[in-house]
Amino acid sequence: MKRLFTLLLLTAVCVQAGIAQGTREAPETELLEIAYLDELSDHPLSVGVEWLRTQRDAWKAEVEKDKTDERAWDNYLAASHSLCVEANKDTALKAKLQKELKAAVRKMERCIPNTRVCYRHLMRQEKDKAERERMAREITSLKRTCERDYLDDMEYYRQRNRMEKVKEIAVEWYGSGLFSTDLLTYCYNELAGLEKNGVLVCYERVGICYRYLLQYGMGLFTDIGIVTLSDLQQPEPENGSHSLTYTVGRVPGDDKFPGIHHLTEELKRTLYFSQSPAIGGVMYTLRDSLYSEGLALRYSPKPYSNMAITRRNYERVYLLDYLRQPWADNRPGISYANNLDGNYIVSFVPLLKFYHVSGDKNQYAKLKSLLEYILENYGKKIVNHPNAKMLDALIAQQLRMAEQGKGTARKGIDLKAEYRKLIDSAGP
Numbered sequence: 001m002k003r004l005f006t007l008l009l010l011t012a013v014c015v016q017a018g019i020a021q022g023t024r025e026a027p028e029t030e031l032l033e034i035a036y037l038d039e040l041s042d043h044p045l046s047v048g049v050e051w052l053r054t055q056r057d058a059w060k061a062e063v064e065k066d067k068t069d070e071r072a073w074d075n076y077l078a079a080s081h082s083l084c085v086e087a088n089k090d091t092a093l094k095a096k097l098q099k100e101l102k103a104a105v106r107k108m109e110r111c112i113p114n115t116r117v118c119y120r121h122l123m124r125q126e127k128d129k130a131e132r133e134r135m136a137r138e139i140t141s142l143k144r145t146c147e148r149d150y151l152d153d154m155e156y157y158r159q160r161n162r163m164e165k166v167k168e169i170a171v172e173w174y175g176s177g178l179f180s181t182d183l184l185t186y187c188y189n190e191l192a193g194l195e196k197n198g199v200l201v202c203y204e205r206v207g208i209c210y211r212y213l214l215q216y217g218m219g220l221f222t223d224i225g226i227v228t229l230s231d232l233q234q235p236e237p238e239n240g241s242h243s244l245t246y247t248v249g250r251v252p253g254d255d256k257f258p259g260i261h262h263l264t265e266e267l268k269r270t271l272y273f274s275q276s277p278a279i280g281g282v283m284y285t286l287r288d289s290l291y292s293e294g295l296a297l298r299y300s301p302k303p304y305s306n307m308a309i310t311r312r313n314y315e316r317v318y319l320l321d322y323l324r325q326p327w328a329d330n331r332p333g334i335s336y337a338n339n340l341d342g343n344y345i346v347s348f349v350p351l352l353k354f355y356h357v358s359g360d361k362n363q364y365a366k367l368k369s370l371l372e373y374i375l376e377n378y379g380k381k382i383v384n385h386p387n388a389k390m391l392d393a394l395i396a397q398q399l400r401m402a403e404q405g406k407g408t409a410r411k412g413i414d415l416k417a418e419y420r421k422l423i424d425s426a427g428p
Contacts, residue, residue, distance in 0.1 A: 031058055032390040035074040037082060039148075039206075047397045049086050049093070055079045067111040074117045080104055081124060101125075116142050116149060144169075147178045154209045167216040174217030179210070185322045186340050187211055190274060190295040191221040193313040198270040199225035199263055200296065201232060203278035225269065229279045232259035257282075264299065271299040275343045294318065294347050310351050314367070320344075323374060341374050342419060349422045356427030364427065375419050 034055050059076035062069060080101045087094045105121055112118050119135045126132045140153045150173040157165035173179065187210045194200060202208055211226045263269045273283055274296060283290060283297065290297040291306040294313035298306065314320075323341060348367060355364035 030389060030393070031055075031062070031075070032393055033075060034059070034082065034390070035071075035078040036148075036390065037078060037394075046086065046401070047082075047394060048401055049083060051397050052079055052083045052086055056083060070112050070115055070117045073108050073112055074120075077101070077104060077108060077117075077121045081121075114138075114142075116152075140165075144172070144176070145178075147180075150176070150178065151205055151209050154212060155205055158208070158212075166212055170212050170216035173213055179213060182322060183210055183340070184213060185319060186295070186343075187214055188220070189313075189318040189320075191224055192317050192319075193294045193309075194221075194224055194272055194296060195270045197223050197225075198272055199227060200272045200274060201227055201229060201279060202274040203276040204228050204230075207274065207276060207278070227259070229282055232257045232282075260299065272296040273299065275340075275346070292347055292350070295343060307350065307354055310347070311354070314348060314351055315363070320370065323370065342378060342415060344374055345371050345419045345422060349426050352423070352426035368423070368426075371423050375416060375423065378416055378419065 032055055034052075056076060056079035059072055059079055062072035063076050066072065080097070084094055084097045084101060087097055102125060105125055108121060109118055116139055119139045123132050123135045126135065136156055140156055142149075144150050144153060150169060154166050154169050154173075157163070157169070183206075191200065191211065191214060200211065202211060208226055208228055211221075211224075214220045215222050215224070215226070260271060263271050272293075273279060273286075273290060286299065289299055289301050291300055291304065292298075293306050293309040295318075323344065348371060352364065352367050352371065355361075355367060
């Protein structure tokens with residue numbers, strides 16, 4: 001179990017590096033979706049001033065071709081902003097870049113006023129809190145045309161405890177079809193395997209919004225509490241953001257994770273953790289009290305046998321046909337679920353061993369066939385993803401910087417090889 005849990009965390013930590021394996025190296029001059037740079041990593045990625053300057057200049061040329069092109073403006077200004085961050089230690093260069101950025105933002109405001117792109121970049125420059133709030137509120141009144149818009153607006157209202165608006169947007173989002181079908185099905189399976197009235201700890205933004213999409217957009221699993229790690233650590237934040245207080249009642253703040261004691265001991269609710277890189281460190285801290293029941297890890301200070309629940313989830317609860325469906329059926333925007341497919345291998349290898357030891361040849365063959373299929377196709381769905389080129393280019397650039405002694409990036413762990421070892425360890 002410890003080896004399995006270690007690999008689960010390894011998968012989470014290496015999720016970014018695992019994306020690029022087996023894919024092409026994108027040319028630096030190719031236009032990349034820099035506007036989504038913050039969406040693709042939990043931590044800022046250092047890619048170098050020259051690399052970002054190349055992207056900024058390429059997108060600036062697109063802006064000059066059509067000054068009303070919102071996509072071009074978004075990527076041009078995002079690259080410019082990232083340049084300022086990258087040049088943080090060079091005071092003179094940073095001042096120069098910031099001056100250029102401010103001038104570009106003013107020009108953008110004249111060319112594409114009252115748009116989501118315009119307000120997002122104006123907010124980055126605005127120091128007045130009240131004015132930023134006004135702009136953020138203005139954004140939510142504009143039409144939503146892509147997955148990012150729905151995520152932005154749901155997060156805005158979630159952080160302000162406006163759950164009636166979150167529910168309203170979830171219904172609209174589901175009707176739009178602008179979401180990853182693979183990721184939604186993965187989240188469905190995760191929630192379907194939980195005990196009634198349980199609470200799931202998941203990651204911010206994409207993670208929590210997709211669970212809300214199931215609950216409020218589709219009306220499923222409404223008894224499950226959905227919270228984030230910050231809800232366990234800071235249940236009553238000063239900024240009034242959505243918290244455990246809203247979901248499951250008042251939480252005493254007397255230890256590192258006050259929400260855990262309150263949920264499990266006082267409210268008698270079963271607590272689960274989603275397999276996520278964003279909360280991998282906390283899961284490692286609690287590793288001796290976490291038990292896999294499939295896609296979710298159940299918190300229990302007392303040991304118990306979890307195999308029966310894992311078997312039930314696999315045999316009777318989870319919808320697994322989508323894992324073998326043509327990749328074209330998945331229509332991701334910012335998000336994608338390909339790396340999450342590996343979680344099925346981590347989750348079900350103990351069950352595969354159980355089938356082998358118990359002599360259940362039919363179930364063993366069926367499950368091994370599924371895991372082999374997942375392994376064979378791991379890393380392929382990302383090829384057609386809108387941000388595939390950028391993911392490739394980011395990792396390639398980090399490796400180049402490391403080779404030049406300018407960064408700390410290392411070649412990613414070969415997750416496919418680790419998954420192969422896991423499957424092979426389960427029997428012949």
